[in-house]
Amino acid sequence: MTLSEPLIAELNHEANSTKKMLERLPKDSLMWRPHERSRSVGEIASHIANIPSLFIASVKPDEYNRESFVPATKDNVLEIISAFDKNVLAAIETLRDLSDEQLLRPWRYRYGEQIIFEMPKLAVIRAMGINHLIHHRGQLSVYLRLLNVPLPPIYGQTADE
Numbered sequence: 001m002t003l004s005e006p007l008i009a010e011l012n013h014e015a016n017s018t019k020k021m022l023e024r025l026p027k028d029s030l031m032w033r034p035h036e037r038s039r040s041v042g043e044i045a046s047h048i049a050n051i052p053s054l055f056i057a058s059v060k061p062d063e064y065n066r067e068s069f070v071p072a073t074k075d076n077v078l079e080i081i082s083a084f085d086k087n088v089l090a091a092i093e094t095l096r097d098l099s100d101e102q103l104l105r106p107w108r109y110r111y112g113e114q115i116i117f118e119m120p121k122l123a124v125i126r127a128m129g130i131n132h133l134i135h136h137r138g139q140l141s142v143y144l145r146l147l148n149v150p151l152p153p154i155y156g157q158t159a160d161e
Helices: 004-022 041-055 077-097 121-146
Strands: 063-065 106-111 114-120
Touching (some): 004 077, 004 121
Parallel strands (some): 063 106
C-alpha cells in the first residue's frame, strides 16, 4: 500500500460528510455571522470549498504562493458546492500522482516573499488539508445549528436525523 491510499480513503470519507453539510447551507443566510469578528456562513463555506485545492491539490510542486490564489464564491450555494466537488477531485488526482518519496519531501507555503510554513507534504495534507477541513466543517455545523438548520450525520446520528 502506498502512503497516498489511506489519505485518499480518508479524504473521500470526510468530503462526503462535508458535502452533506454544504448542501444544508441556507441561501438566504450566507451573510449571517454569529459575532462581528466571526466569518459569515458564506465565508466559512467558501473556505471549506477551497481547502482541498489550497492544501492538497497544490502540493505537487514543492511550494505554493498564496498570491496566485483565487477563492471560491461566498455568495452562491450551488457554486460553493461545485467548487468543493471540483477541488476534491483535483486533490484526489494529486494524491494518486504523488509517490511515497514525493509525499515525504518538504513543501513550502508562501505569501509573496514571506514563507508562512514549511513541512513534509504528507504532514501538510493531513494537518492543513484534512484536519483543517474537519475543523471548519465543525465550525459550520455550529453556525447551522444556531440558524436552526437540521444537521446531517457525520460520524453517527445527530439529534436531527
